[in-house]
Amino acid sequence: MLDAKLIRANPDIIETHLQKRNLSGGLDKFLALDEQRRNIIAHVEELKNYRNTSSIEVGRMKKTGQNPEELMGKIRNIGAEIKALDDDLKKLEEEIESILLSLPNLPHESVPVGKSEEENVEVRKWGEPSKFDFEPLAHWDIGVNLDILDFSRAAKLSGTRFTVYKGLGARLERAVINFFLDIHTQQHKYKEILPPFMVTADCMLGTGQLPKFAEDMFKIQGREMYMIPTAEVPLTNLYREEIVEESQLPIYLTAYTPCFRAEAGSHGRDTRGIIRQHQFNKVELVKIVKPEDSYEELEKLTNDAETVLQLLELPYRVVLLSTGDMGFSAAKTYDLEVWMPSYNEYKEISSCSNCEDFQARRASIRYRPAAKGKVQYAHTLNGSGVAIGRTVAAIMENYQQADGSVIIPKVLQPYMGGITRINAENSSNMAIDKAR
């Protein structure tokens, strides 16, 4: 949410920023409603002041034996007027609120202006795209051949965009989850959280999924609750409506959760494989920091996400999103894109954003400065650290061998019980001793 006072004071600056995001308008209406609102406030507060002082006067008169009837009648009439004005005010504020809640965050000055992903800027590249001396397969073929991914039975259970992992496929997914969590907690000092996977509408409003993107989520029948589309939602909302001491900042949080997305409007995209699913696993990173630190923290967070790809020796690049490709809540976003042989291109595997005070204002996440001063909004950041399913797909594709087996990256082998390769013999993950 944007600062109403800021809009009031600099409407044209805000308008310019919104235009960068290919939006415009709405501010005139906001400004008109805002002025109306302040006029009503000034009026109604004057009346309330009269009521307050007069009520005290009534008390005094009763004590001294005077008859307060006349004054009481006067106050009674004003009470009706106050109620009417308060109702008007409430309606106005709801209208203003809904405008504010529908405006996206303002892009940071370092963000390239563009209409779409076309204008994204590659920042750096790590490793080289894998080369094969045989025709590499896509992960869905590798997975089915090894019987570690089962798409047809997943469709029987749940329809399209679901996957069943089996044997060492399931184990690999679990290994990646544990590996990522260990790196982020041990090396990068994030606190591990295991949050609920269903949250209230308030949480969704706080991080910016609601009210605009309801159709992207799975809602619980008969309740104002949603399946989380990312752990960013519960992690950031942990501190909703709280004021933390400056000494507690920065707060680093990480969580493994499944993520649930309706994927409305992405029909026909990434239909094969495990790239785009209604349910997928992810390890998320969230930071709550002081405003002056947030851009440095974004770089660090991005590096933290990159670390796990480097340790897995997966080639990737870092892309700075243009204003046309950024998410609603973000002021600046880096995407990590991993090399995917089946696509013959880099594919998003992480998205790291600084939301500045946009979410903090919606969710009322504030901190109290150590030196005396006013309570102020913290900055929130989030990033995938990283998506598990896409990592598993990337491992399968980049580590595939001519014989159809998949080598396990060195750092994952301890998490796989020492298994160094998935092949037709061991893939069921039973009787491991024999297969080894």
Added chain:
RNA sequence: GGAGAGAUGGCCGAGCGGCUGAAGGCGCUCGCCUGCUAAGCGAGUAGACGGCUAAUACCUGUCUCGAGGGUUCAAAUCCCUCUCUCUCCGCCA
């Protein structure tokens, strides 16, 4: 699901329908004092939204005692609804 108890400031804990945004205690901050430490003394210590401002500085108004309604000239205090927490029973993983 049934029965009961509760929700007040950073924490604990008072609170009679009327100068109570809220006693008291703890904590914290700043002073003072004490030749260490401890203790003692004094002051301060919520947030939101308006007005005034260059100001997120003063000053000032309104609102907030779980949330939302209601009664009243006046509500933390009375009434209704909801949410959450705790205890017991039932059920379950």
